[in-house]
Amino acid sequence: MAIQWFPGHMHLTRQAIAERLKSIDVVIEMLDARLPGSSANPMLHTLIHGKPALKILSKQDLADPLCTQAWLDHYNRQDGVSAIALDNSQMQPAKALITACQQLAPHRGGMDKPMRVLICGIPNVGKSTLINTLKGQRKARTGDEAGVTRLEQRVALTDDFYLYDTPGVLWPRIIVQQSGFNLAASGAIGVKAFDDEEVALELLGYLQSHYPSALLGRYRLEDIANQSDEQLLQAIGRQRGALQGGGRVNLTRSAELLIHDFRTGALGRISLERPDEFLHWLKLGEKADAQRLARKASFAQAKALKGSRRGSTRS
Structure with a gap:
């Protein structure tokens, strides 16, 4: 059975992200280091329009280190993309994101041109925990469940570095079947959806x-x-x-x-997918979804043709 979860507030979040991106210098997407491919939002890829992107593989302390390195290599080979892995509970590694963002947008900085960064990701990926670590206080709500953050927050990390935190958002249709299971296992999907x-x-x-x-x-x-x-x-x-x-x-x-x-992490450091595995699953998912859309279009065409025949018979 395919797992899907897209509550109403996620649609509003999608609209809010699209509007906020107009004034953003760098987009940070937090990914779960145990399932980076499945936790990457394909909807976000279409929204950022080539803006510099920083991929943060969160919860690296729970993930297989060899797999994490493979994913870092995979992302760092892409143009306009940088990737780092973080353990959200540690202060010093978390601060590395400021340096990474400055490298991606070197023209921003200073009081006249403050760095404006949007941080987003799927539910329960660790955004709020990371922000609390950066601020050294409980600025954002956290919880081990999907959908805790519901409103956008602006956090000033320095006088010229503004971080905009958005609610966790999935995408309307998960086309990779294995991704649905991996997201559910990680806690990114509401418990009633699987x-x-x-x-x-x-x-x-x-x-x-x-x-x-x-x-x-x-x-x-x-x-x-x-x-x-x-x-x-x-x-x-x-x-x-x-x-x-x-x-x-x-x-x-x-x-x-x-x-x-x-x-x-009681089972040890485990990752549920490797880059080559996920790309294979994605190819299969795209093929199946294309077939689904073709069947849907064929059905709609047949229904329209049937309706037009009925209309001509009545006339």
């Missing part, structure tokens, strides 16, 4: 093939290579005591435990 068990099974499939030692170490499982996703979820439930009447495993609770362990 099924915990389905997301947990997808997560287990990836962990089984890419991070088997994480499953073995956390849940003390045996012979995971020959078990299905469903069997692994059952085994995790038994190990963690997620049981219900008759000693049966509560699969919903098991799924919640697995997702929580991934989000908090």
Whole structure:
């Protein structure tokens, strides 16, 4: 099942971003270092119109460092783009974004030409935490749920550096199926928009093939290579005591435990996608979406033709 989530306030945020971009020098897009491709907003790419872009891979302390480096190399090869990885809880690395922005827009700076930076990203990616770290105080609300920030905020990091914080926003249609699952696992999508068990099974499939030692170490499982996703979820439930009447495993609770362990880093430093993997998923998603649009257009054309025939018969 494809996962989609685009509440009404996100449409308003999209409009607000488009308006604010007219006076912005650098656009910062915060990405989840565990899923940079899936957490990059394709809608934003069409809005920034070639403005200098800084990609911040947040939560790097939770991500596989080798994968993070691969993503940094991927973005830094692109024209007009710079990328850095940050652990939002550390003050000194967070300040690196000011230097990166000045390098992207060297013509801005000073009281007469202050740097104007827009920071945006998907829900729960760590924007508010980063801003609080930069300011050294709780300026922006934070929370481990999607959609905490609802209004634009302006934060003066220095006398000539203004940072505009926007609410987290997804895009109307997620065409990469795996991205929907990865976003749900990371906490970027509202809890009512997905099924915990389905997301947990997808997560287990990836962990089984890419991070088997994480499953073995956390849940003390045996012979995971020959078990299905469903069997692994059952085994995790038994190990963690997620049981219900008759000693049966509560699969919903098991799924919640697995997702929580991934989000908090209890499973270790894990990334859910590599650049080559995501580009392959994206190509498949674009092909499937093109086919969907073609079917939709064909249906609309057939419906219009049928209507015109009815009209001519009546006349």
